[in-house]
Amino acid sequence: MPAPPPDARSFRSELIDVRPTGDDGVVLRVRPTIELPALRAARFFMLRRDDELSPAIPRPFSVYRVREDGSIEFLIKVMGRGTRALAESVPGTTLVTVGPLGNGWPVLGGDAEPLVMIGGGIGSVPFYMAIEQALAGMEGAPPVAAPDITFVYGAAHAGLLYDIEVFERLGVRVIAATDDGSRGFHGNVVQALEAEWSNGRLPERVRVLTCGPDPMMEAVARVARDRDLPCWLSLETYMGCGVGICNGCAVRTAPGGPFGDWPIAKCCVDGPVFPAAALALD
């Protein structure tokens, strides 16, 4: 039986700050009412407002940052009713909070190839802590040197590069790419990546991590496959529960991969991070 992670809890948290970022993003800072374990980057929580007016089904959000006071930040893009209800909340609002959920990125140690992280729009969120943890030495692994981490941050235009200046302060290479050229490289993330390689600014052998719109991740996974590079994707799906009980967040698996012959995995408890080879990608 695929089960939620043993450290997952269902509890309340208090919204303590709401900060707008970019054209349609907000950073929600919440104070959990329980003690949380150390959170690996790319794990997530389900959040909803605890009232009678907001959507009753919580939405999944990757952890953006954990602050020194133990509060947690979620960077969310306003997409529909669930995210709007959260974004329009005021400090003091109580949030139904379920987590921590999911697996998170694999351990990113300094004893393997350099890291290339490719985020698209709001898909940048799980990379802040990935960079922070890789630089610090993730869960006992040797630290990754800052020059060995490249973050390619793409979006349609500059207004969707949420908090890019916060990422830039981490001290790793951040390459912005926008479809309209309003900031950084004029083109998409895959074109930016190829340009880095052809200009010799990126080693041939790298580990690839990606999160963003499905077509972007599929394109990145194809590049990784063609170059025989290890690649992980952090997926987003509609989730009903986040804890493995609704079967709503199905993702298609590759036959003969780590999920055997079963054609379906649950994004919430089997992921959200999957090796590219585990997935049946379009």
Added chain:
Amino acid sequence: MAQLAVSVAGLSLRNPLLSASGTFGHGLEMRHVVAPSLVGALVSKTVTPRPRPGNAMPRIQETEAGLLNSIGLENRGMQSYLDTTLPEVAGADTVIITNIGGETEQEFAEIAAAFDGRPEIDAFELNLSCPNVDGGALPYSTDPKTAERVVASVRAVTRKPLFAKLSPNVTRIEDIAVACERGGADGLTAVNTVLGMSIDWRTGRPGLGTIVGGYSGTAIKPIALRCAWQCARAVSLPVLGCGGVRCAEDVLEFLAVGCSAVQVGTANFGEPGLLARMPAELDRLLDDAGFASVEDLIGSVRGGSRAEVPG
């Protein structure tokens, strides 16, 4: 302290709170969030004889006041349930009700017979919303004759208590309830999801990969309550209320109209820990209203109003 224990079709439940099929996995995987000892019974996801990979994505879509789903009974089939799930269920400190489904009467009987000897299973719930492949793929739950036959086919192979889960998508649910009673059911579950759909008129895309799916959540509570009430009046079997329940107040409403216990479904998604805190709330509400036990409330307004107000 109100007495919460209830007896339903020979099962002793420590309280009238059950998980609804398909909304709590097989139940035990949630033990860190809801201890099995806190609920009256855990109802499994539907298990079918053969593995089913389920429906196309997207499979869920929240709408104005509820949730649409079309999971498609994704499950790994009865052999996997026997080999992998049941050993984990063994020793669970609660009643285990296994929800079973099939596409023919023979499939229902086949899976019930295969599970009958397993002591981990305390009772069966039949998912009558499964399409009847022999009958033009209409669900068993929509025709009294096929509903009676499929219940009878399972009754013939097991003595475990048998609950028939009914669909609200019928003209007269009482007729189906009576048919299930004739077929040998020990109880009814009322009800499964209401058929619904959503559409984005700009893109033309439906919310669900299958276009039409089951609608659940807050919006269907009045429908479910009406169905449960009609069933409770039509048969002498215990009825498990189900549909749109999200708080202890809702549970008490279903009990008042004649349900013996109540299933909590979609609300588990909104808050997975909900079932863990409901027993204490039930207790408090009953105390406040002067009811000494759940049994005193059950069916107290079956006729449409209560003869006397307690306390």
